[in-house]
Amino acid sequence: MLQSPIKLFRIMGVIEGGSLLVLLAVAMPLKYMMDMPMAVRIVGSLHGFFFIMYILAIGYTAFRVRWFWKWVFGAVAVAFIPFGNFVLDSKLQRKLNKK
Secondary structure, three states: OOOOHHHHHHHHHHHHHHHHHHHHHHHHHHHHHOOOHHHHHHHHHHHHHHHHHHHHHHHHHHHHHOOOHHHHHHHHHHOOOOOHHHHHHHHHHHHHHHO
């Protein structure tokens, strides 16, 4: 099992961020350049599932760790920005290493 809610959040962030990048960099070009709309349907569905799991992980982590609202809003906001989860993950890791 995972040692902490932060670890769960970080793992879900990487998965969700990675699925967004696959959607944008692989599935969308396949749809529009190779006429393969099924790629977006499959990857988009997976990304939607991972996004919901990520939002649930934010709620769980915020409740268990008693996060300030800025962390919660930041975590939600970066989900809509390519590479945003990876930037947040590195900032969170630096903050954890200071403790």
